[in-house]
Amino acid sequence: MGIVNFLIFLLTLFISNVVHARPVSYPGGHTFMSKSNASYDSLYYHYSPTFKYSVGIESVIDKRINKKYAYARSTRLINRMNTKSSQRNFYAQGGISSNGFGHYFYGIHGDWETRRLFSGFGIKKTVVDDSQNDFERFVLLGIAPYLGGYGDLHSWLMVKSMRNSAMDNWKSYPVLRFFKGSFLVEAGYGQNTKWDAHLMYRF
Amino acid sequence: MKSIVLILAFFSLPAVANNCHTEANADHNHAHDHAQSNGGSEISANIEIDESKLKKMTAGLSNIKVAVVGVKGMVCDFCARGLEKAFKKDKLVVDLDVDLEKGQLMIVYNAEKNIDYNEISDKIIANGQEPIKMEVREI
Numbered sequence: 001m002g003i004v005n006f007l008i009f010l011l012t013l014f015i016s017n018v019v020h021a022r023p024v025s026y027p028g029g030h031t032f033m034s035k036s037n038a039s040y041d042s043l044y045y046h047y048s049p050t051f052k053y054s055v056g057i058e059s060v061i062d063k064r065i066n067k068k069y070a071y072a073r074s075t076r077l078i079n080r081m082n083t084k085s086s087q088r089n090f091y092a093q094g095g096i097s098s099n100g101f102g103h104y105f106y107g108i109h110g111d112w113e114t115r116r117l118f119s120g121f122g123i124k125k126t127v128v129d130d131s132q133n134d135f136e137r138f139v140l141l142g143i144a145p146y147l148g149g150y151g152d153l154h155s156w157l158m159v160k161s162m163r164n165s166a167m168d169n170w171k172s173y174p175v176l177r178f179f180k181g182s183f184l185v186e187a188g189y190g191q192n193t194k195w196d197a198h199l200m201y202r203f
Numbered sequence: 204m205k206s207i208v209l210i211l212a213f214f215s216l217p218a219v220a221n222n223c224h225t226e227a228n229a230d231h232n233h234a235h236d237h238a239q240s241n242g243g244s245e246i247s248a249n250i251e252i253d254e255s256k257l258k259k260m261t262a263g264l265s266n267i268k269v270a271v272v273g274v275k276g277m278v279c280d281f282c283a284r285g286l287e288k289a290f291k292k293d294k295l296v297v298d299l300d301v302d303l304e305k306g307q308l309m310i311v312y313n314a315e316k317n318i319d320y321n322e323i324s325d326k327i328i329a330n331g332q333e334p335i336k337m338e339v340r341e342i
Contacts, residue, residue, distance in 0.1 A: 025285070026284060026285020026286075026288065026289070026330050026331070027285065027289075027329055027330065028288075029284075029285060050329070051285070051329065051330055051331035052331075077331075080276075080331060082275040082276025082331075082332055082333050083275060083276070084273075084275050084306055084335070085278065085306070086276075086278060087276040087278050087279075087282065113278060113279060114278055115278050115279070115303060115304070147303075147304065148280075148303075149302075149303060149304070150280055150283055150300075150301035150302070150303050151280070152280075154279070154280055179280060179281070180280075181280070181284075182284065184281075202281065202284065
């Protein structure tokens with residue numbers, strides 16, 4: 001692990017609470033997430049002691065290197081801005097693999113949403129023994145075709161553009177997101193990226 | 204470089220959305236001042252209350268108090284889940300309504316409850332949102 005990468009990693013994991021904050025979930029909230037795409041399948045559980053950060057375990061089946069491993073990971077809200085009609089969040093995340101300190105990831109992601117519009121981005125660098133690095137970026141834009149009330153089914157029509165180290169250029173594909181109560185389902189499909197699915201349950 | 208531009212653009216988004224932030228903060232400060240001058244008990248500020256919803260919610264109930272609180276950042280269902288959980292832990296809460304459109308919480312308390320703006324404010328802030336103003340009705 002290069003010293004610069006290591007310092008960025010530490011900064012990401014333990015970045016100060018001084019800045020601002022938002023829940024990764026709400027205080028005392030538990031979350032299960034399942035993700036599946038062309039690169040990996042994962043099952044992730046996290047707990048949020050406060051709305052400012054979460055800690056969790058992610059089990060990963062990495063399709064690119066054909067390996068199974070787990071991450072001890074943390075996500076921390078480093079800045080949030082609430083307005084009457086919008087919310088913007090900016091997070092740092094990091095994790096260490098069960099394979100050892102040579103396999104880790106760090107990144108930032110953010111979102112801004114109103115009841116009608118959504119935008120988000122993510123940048124994530126994964127380092128595997130300083131040799132098989134992956135740099136993944138995505139941008140997600142969405143619009144709600146109707147405005148649901150509290151407890152209703154909420155639907156989003158979205159477009160995701162992403163690129164990782166295995167891709168020559170950015171790939172874009174449509175994504176549908178639905179959530180109701182504590183459940184969220186999101187699915188996207190692109191000719192090159194294939195399925196990108198995400199399930200979430202928060203309690 | 205592109206990433207840095209993207210991040211900077213992101214930070215400027217709320218300013219594009221509206222300019223409510225400063226106004227809302229002013230309301231919040233005003234509300235706090237008022238709370239302190241009243242011994243931290245209640246706030247009465249100009250808040251647009253959906254009277255028909257209030258009537259429907261309190262139909263058949265008596266000896267209750269209703270706190271209507273404006274909340275910044277309550278723009279999605281997930282954002283409000285924690286608020287519902289936090290307030291419903293209070294045994295004196297009879298019912299609660301989340302209005303995402305107005306950004307308002309309507310909390311129905313048993314009349315025994317001494318409604319304290321600071322207590323409500325703390326719960327909202329602990330959930331990551333910001334209270335703007337509050338009005339209390341006794342029914």
